[in-house]
Amino acid sequence: MVPLSWYLVLSAVLFTLGAAGVLIKRNIITIFMSIELMLNAVNLSFVAFSYHWKHIGGHLFVFFVIVVAAAEAAVGLAIIISVFRNRQTLNADDLETMKL
Amino acid sequence: MTGNLHLWLLPALPLAGFLVNGLAGRRMSKSAVNAVALGSVTLAFLWTLRVFAAAHGSTEPHIERYFTWIESGGLSADFSFYLDRLTLVMLLVVTGVGAIIHFYSVGYMAHEGGYYRFFAYLNLFMFFMLVLVLASSYLLMFVGWEGVGLASFLLIGFWFRKSSASSAGNKAFIVNRIGDFGFSLGMFLMFLSFQSLDFQTVFAKAGGAPEATLTPIALLLFLGAAGKSAQLPLYVWLPDAMEGPTPVSALIHAATMVTAGVYMVARSAPIFSRSPAAMDVVAVVGLGTALFAATIGLAQTDIKKVLAYSTVSQLGYMFLALGVGGFAAGIFHLMTHAFFKALLFLGAGSVIHALGGEQDLRRMGALASRIPITCATFLAGALAIAGVPPLAGFFSKDEILIHAWQRSPVLYAVGAFTASLTAFYVFRAVFLTFYGASRVSEDAGRHLHESPVVMTIPLGLLAVLSVAGGWIPVGHWLAPVFAGTAREAVIGHGLERGLMAVSVLAGVAGIALAYWMYLVRAGTAPSRSRLGTLVENKYYVDEIYSALIVRPLVAVSTRVLWRGIDAGVIDGAVNLVGRESLSSGELLRRLQSGNLRSYAGWVVIGAVAVVAVMGAWMAR
Numbered sequence: 001m002v003p004l005s006w007y008l009v010l011s012a013v014l015f016t017l018g019a020a021g022v023l024i025k026r027n028i029i030t031i032f033m034s035i036e037l038m039l040n041a042v043n044l045s046f047v048a049f050s051y052h053w054k055h056i057g058g059h060l061f062v063f064f065v066i067v068v069a070a071a072e073a074a075v076g077l078a079i080i081i082s083v084f085r086n087r088q089t090l091n092a093d094d095l096e097t098m099k100l
Numbered sequence: 101m102t103g104n105l106h107l108w109l110l111p112a113l114p115l116a117g118f119l120v121n122g123l124a125g126r127r128m129s130k131s132a133v134n135a136v137a138l139g140s141v142t143l144a145f146l147w148t149l150r151v152f153a154a155a156h157g158s159t160e161p162h163i164e165r166y167f168t169w170i171e172s173g174g175l176s177a178d179f180s181f182y183l184d185r186l187t188l189v190m191l192l193v194v195t196g197v198g199a200i201i202h203f204y205s206v207g208y209m210a211h212e213g214g215y216y217r218f219f220a221y222l223n224l225f226m227f228f229m230l231v232l233v234l235a236s237s238y239l240l241m242f243v244g245w246e247g248v249g250l251a252s253f254l255l256i257g258f259w260f261r262k263s264s265a266s267s268a269g270n271k272a273f274i275v276n277r278i279g280d281f282g283f284s285l286g287m288f289l290m291f292l293s294f295q296s297l298d299f300q301t302v303f304a305k306a307g308g309a310p311e312a313t314l315t316p317i318a319l320l321l322f323l324g325a326a327g328k329s330a331q332l333p334l335y336v337w338l339p340d341a342m343e344g345p346t347p348v349s350a351l352i353h354a355a356t357m358v359t360a361g362v363y364m365v366a367r368s369a370p371i372f373s374r375s376p377a378a379m380d381v382v383a384v385v386g387l388g389t390a391l392f393a394a395t396i397g398l399a400q401t402d403i404k405k406v407l408a409y410s411t412v413s414q415l416g417y418m419f420l421a422l423g424v425g426g427f428a429a430g431i432f433h434l435m436t437h438a439f440f441k442a443l444l445f446l447g448a449g450s451v452i453h454a455l456g457g458e459q460d461l462r463r464m465g466a467l468a469s470r471i472p473i474t475c476a477t478f479l480a481g482a483l484a485i486a487g488v489p490p491l492a493g494f495f496s497k498d499e500i501l502i503h504a505w506q507r508s509p510v511l512y513a514v515g516a517f518t519a520s521l522t523a524f525y526v527f528r529a530v531f532l533t534f535y536g537a538s539r540v541s542e543d544a545g546r547h548l549h550e551s552p553v554v555m556t557i558p559l560g561l562l563a564v565l566s567v568a569g570g571w572i573p574v575g576h577w578l579a580p581v582f583a584g585t586a587r588e589a590v591i592g593h594g595l596e597r598g599l600m601a602v603s604v605l606a607g608v609a610g611i612a613l614a615y616w617m618y619l620v621r622a623g624t625a626p627s628r629s630r631l632g633t634l635v636e637n638k639y640y641v642d643e644i645y646s647a648l649i650v651r652p653l654v655a656v657s658t659r660v661l662w663r664g665i666d667a668g669v670i671d672g673a674v675n676l677v678g679r680e681s682l683s684s685g686e687l688l689r690r691l692q693s694g695n696l697r698s699y700a701g702w703v704v705i706g707a708v709a710v711v712a713v714m715g716a717w718m719a720r
Contacts, residue, residue, distance in 0.1 A: 019704050023697055092696060 007048035014041035028080050028090045032073075039069050105151050107164050107181040107234055110191065113140040113147070114226035121223060125216025134206055137219035141202045141226055145195040152188055159185070159580040161300070163236055170239075174295055182236030182299055186581045189431055189574060190233040190363055193438045197355045198226050200558045204446050205347040207555035208453060218258060218345065225251035229356055233363065238287050238297040241364065245283065245328065248357045249276050255352060256344040268340040275337040279327015279361075286320030293317065303370040311375055318371050318378035321364065322385075329361030331419060332389045335412045336642060342404040346449030349404060354411045354445050355438035362418045362434050366427045366582075373425065373585035383423025383507065387514055390416030392639075394521040398528070399636040402459050403448045406529045410485065411441055413522060417500055420515060426503030427586045428578040433496035439569045440484035440493055443562035444526075447478035450551045450559065451533060455544045461529060466538035470548050473556045475534045477563040482530045484566040486523035487607040494604070495570030501603050502591055512599065516606045523610030531618040 014037055021034025043062045050058025084090055117140030125133050155162055165180040202222060209218050228251055232244025257269030291297055293313050294305040306314060330338035341353045365372060365382065372378055390413045397409035414437050421430035452459055454471050468475040484491040497519060505512040540548070
């Protein structure tokens, strides 16, 4: 049986990769994918804990996260398409019209 | 004893008049304003007569309680009215003279703007004065006391567009504040010693209190009286108060309000009479004021200023009477003074009215034949104040001087000398105004006319009172009120005759000197001595006060309180907070770079820090 710590370590590694992606990458699509990676890293932890403690709460959280992530993907991708149509770029650093 | 007298009606009537005229007078016709103002005061006077008829026989105080006014800790104050013979005398003077002056004002103020405002203020004054007189505790008396001060302020500054009038109003209010400060401290001390401010309780407890307790209370109360009744050193506001319309000077600054201090001290006779030190202070301050103000009155050129200093001087006489234990004599003089001084002021007002606003004695003269009624009544008032028998002033002044003799012949001598000064300056005004050569300007002389009937009838009424008022046996009638506190004047019959003759002679000498100086030697130029200049400038008292008190106060207020504390500390603290908010914002602003990636970085760093702290905490 795989011990709990393994799942957690894998989850932490995935989360860190996601966070690093958000910080480092410039392409909005990549940033978006990194966020998805972070969300699923957290999901992994939830499921691992849920299984370990034999508690349904973790499962419930995961379903919520999946629902929210789906909604976010729908809205987020729509925004990205709209941005690309208007600005012909996907570089996050170029989108700075609200800066002073 | 006498059933329900409905004393509350007395102040309620003028209050109603004030409310109607004050709120709606602007839209009412003059005759409607007159009806409300004169009606309310006349009804109050009639009700006073009814109260007098019911209660004049009784020697016991009659108290009417209406409701509990203040209930707080150890303090319990009822809203209740107190009626005894002393109150009755004051009520008759206030409502009687007040009603006469209200009628006179109809003629005097006929051509003035703010007609309804004037009568609203007069009614407000009557309301507060009646509360003051009827109050059954020092606290309620203080309400009336402050209220008449307010009415006085409003009426002195009635012509508020004139800067001298509004600053005279301010001066009266501010100088009175010093006295009121003493009055309130006296009340605090009284409450501390007797746990009550009610007349009956306080007087009952004062009977057993040591002199050391009573003297400070009495002196503080007297400070209040000195402010209100214009005694040394707080008299300076009264001469300036002549900026108000003349009926106001007659009603408030001669007949009624300024005698509130005398009334208060007489009412507090059980406290004062047990403190010989305080009594001596009252007598000496009173006599000092009487002499001091009389000498200033000698050289004034404004007819109203002469009468103002005369009022200060006569109030000093009243305090002299109180201070030597002649409480009834003091109140008697208060009453006769109210008659003849109101008459003199209204007469002066009639002269001023006839001359179209001229107040300077140097531009009058030979008016006797032109305005005969005014002249005759003014003369009656002048003879009364000069103490010529058998007019009113003679009787009251004589009683005071006999009491003074009993205390000390020195007091008598100074008092008699002051009486001759009084006769001199009043007849100086009479001769300069009505006799001799005319110095009236052509412009004023053209429309010179006798005042209308609504003004001459009040003059006639007051003249009758000034002539006959001395025969009212007030002193004897008031005796039960002051039983056990007043000093009886026991004096040999021959000596009494002698003293009487001396004081009459003093008065006649003053008149004769004035006659000689202003009619016989009228043409000769007056010699200018240094003393004369000093007196003409009122001993420079205003200048001294200005240099010693007003200017240092202004300087301290400007430099320390305004520029130092207000602008420096208080505004400085507010500005400091503003400046520091700006500069710390300047620092924090750098965090808001607008760079999305740096925000995300901060979020991650924050999250890591939280996790690290939690980890360290859980590992413990």
